[in-house]
Amino acid sequence: MKHIHSAKNPQVKHWKKLLTKKERDKSGTFIVEGYHLVEEALKANKILELIVGDQVELPQKWNYGEVPVTTVTSEIIKELSDTEAPQGVFAICEQEKVLASNQVGKTYLLIDSVQDPGNLGTMIRTADAAGIDAVIVGNGSVDTYNQKVLRSAQGSHFHLPVLKGNLREWVEKFRSEDIPLYGTALENGHIYTEIEPTDRFALIVGNEGSGVSKELLEETNKNLYIPIFGKSESLNVAVATGILLYYLRG
Amino acid sequence: MKHIHSAKNPQVKHWKKLLTKKERDKSGTFIVEGYHLVEEALKANKILELIVGDQVELPQKWNYGEVPVTTVTSEIIKELSDTEAPQGVFAICEQEKVLASNQVGKTYLLIDSVQDPGNLGTMIRTADAAGIDAVIVGNGSVDTYNQKVLRSAQGSHFHLPVLKGNLREWVEKFRSEDIPLYGTALENGHIYTEIEPTDRFALIVGNEGSGVSKELLEETNKNLYIPIFGKSESLNVAVATGILLYYLRG
Numbered sequence: 159m160k161h162i163h164s165a166k167n168p169q170v171k172h173w174k175k176l177l178t179k180k181e182r183d184k185s186g187t188f189i190v191e192g193y194h195l196v197e198e199a200l201k202a203n204k205i206l207e208l209i210v211g212d213q214v215e216l217p218q219k220w221n222y223g224e225v226p227v228t229t230v231t232s233e234i235i236k237e238l239s240d241t242e243a244p245q246g247v248f249a250i251c252e253q254e255k256v257l258a259s260n261q262v263g264k265t266y267l268l269i270d271s272v273q274d275p276g277n278l279g280t281m282i283r284t285a286d287a288a289g290i291d292a293v294i295v296g297n298g299s300v301d302t303y304n305q306k307v308l309r310s311a312q313g314s315h316f317h318l319p320v321l322k323g324n325l326r327e328w329v330e331k332f333r334s335e336d337i338p339l340y341g342t343a344l345e346n347g348h349i350y351t352e353i354e355p356t357d358r359f360a361l362i363v364g365n366e367g368s369g370v371s372k373e374l375l376e377e378t379n380k381n382l383y384i385p386i387f388g389k390s391e392s393l394n395v396a397v398a399t400g401i402l403l404y405y406l407r408g
Numbered sequence: 409m410k411h412i413h414s415a416k417n418p419q420v421k422h423w424k425k426l427l428t429k430k431e432r433d434k435s436g437t438f439i440v441e442g443y444h445l446v447e448e449a450l451k452a453n454k455i456l457e458l459i460v461g462d463q464v465e466l467p468q469k470w471n472y473g474e475v476p477v478t479t480v481t482s483e484i485i486k487e488l489s490d491t492e493a494p495q496g497v498f499a500i501c502e503q504e505k506v507l508a509s510n511q512v513g514k515t516y517l518l519i520d521s522v523q524d525p526g527n528l529g530t531m532i533r534t535a536d537a538a539g540i541d542a543v544i545v546g547n548g549s550v551d552t553y554n555q556k557v558l559r560s561a562q563g564s565h566f567h568l569p570v571l572k573g574n575l576r577e578w579v580e581k582f583r584s585e586d587i588p589l590y591g592t593a594l595e596n597g598h599i600y601t602e603i604e605p606t607d608r609f610a611l612i613v614g615n616e617g618s619g620v621s622k623e624l625l626e627e628t629n630k631n632l633y634i635p636i637f638g639k640s641e642s643l644n645v646a647v648a649t650g651i652l653l654y655y656l657r658g
Contacts, residue, residue: 289637317639387539389567400647
């Protein structure tokens with residue numbers, strides 16, 4: 159077991175930089191923090207490296223087998239942490255790049271330019287709960303591996319494939335595989351309950367203010383909307399995603 | 409038009425204290441910030457008093473009639489603001505205490521001990537969108553007039569009655585009026601889709617971690633749950649509220 163005691167160690171500097179999108183993209187990895195997320199990563203066999211405070215005891219039930227463990231000082235824990243009361247446990251994980259051949263699915267959630275990390279994380283968690291096969295996050299969204307996104311998703315990143323990608327390319331794929339593609343629009347669409355629930359679909363939801371981009375809405379089979387019965391202008395995008403996914407999957 | 413230039417003015421001190429629950433409860437009022445929320449309050453005729461930065465121009469279309477307006481310095485604006493980039497517009501409004509006789513409804517959302525202000529605000533916004541007649545927030549929840557709750561609700565506080573109250577007393581009312589009362593449970597309940605959509609119901613949703621209190625669940629007609637098809641442990645409470653309200657109202 160390796161021990162690092164200096165916050166100036168280059169390894170520590172690299173881990174700390176994983177709090178930025180730039181370093182995550184460069185390395186193809188990301189960092190998760192806290193018992194719950196690390197445990198979910200462990201269960202899913204997704205950990206490249208464990209980082210543990212030298213004062214921290216890992217749960218007996220954790221079976222981390224061959225995963226390399228580095229212990230660090232509480233000063234380094236504070237450097238790496240994105241929270242006010244760090245639990246002193248981190249994991250470095252590999253970003254998912256493509257669907258594995260056993261992950262080819264029938265139901266997809268596509269996310270176009272969602273900006274709020276809490277919303278994006280909640281949407282990933284909701285897709286997981288609804289049993290969706292994969293989430294595709296378009297390039298204009300907040301980074302999928304942002305610490306707040308990871309926290310809000312509560313481990314769902316390790317439960318289903320969550321890929322970054324070019325949504326236009328995915329649209330081609332759905333068309334070639336005859337998977338019906340539904341956009342979401344505030345107007346000029348169909349009330350969602352007009353659609354029959356189905357076991358194959360891809361749903362696109364979009365930005366908090368402007369919705370799904372016009373270019374994507376022109377590529378869909380149908381565009382759906384959720385009626386507003388009261389006086390609010392709209393629904394929160396994560397709430398709308400939940401209503402639509404649970405309806406569509408039937 | 410009154411002008412205040414000293415942040416030590418007792419009026420300013422009182423307004424500032426309205427950022428705390430204690431002062432809000434004592435005065436029976438609350439403060440809202442920013443063009444959007446103030447405009448919604450204005451449209452709903454709920455403003456006791458307008459506070460405007462002396463550098464700020466109010467939109468021409470605002471018709472504030474007899475509402476007293478006080479102008480203040482930008483120093484005072486900063487004192488009162490809960491945001492990083494204050495817009496310099498505030499309104500003092502009266503808390504809603506009871507349902508007016510013309511507000512007696514058929515559909516209710518009851519909220520038991522929800523702690524996160526973003527969740528509570530989103531739930532109020534969702535109830536508004538779903539056309540629910542009133543929201544009752546139990547005493548164990550974060551304060552309904554907390555600034556983050558108000559922001560997340562995006563003005564819905566002014567669209568439908570949002571009352572604080574003792575949920576047990578409301579349960580009695582629903583029983584006497586034959587309004588079916590549905591709790592939400594993680595287990596030992598009915599899948600929500602077993603219930604027929606209906607034009608009269610009261611739904612209770614609960615705390616992010618522990619759900620609706622056991623005492624309340626024993627008082628309901630039925631307790632509902634949303635199935636988890638994937639591997640997440642649960643849904644976010646605001647997302648769950650959206651799925652259930654849109655399903656139940658049909």
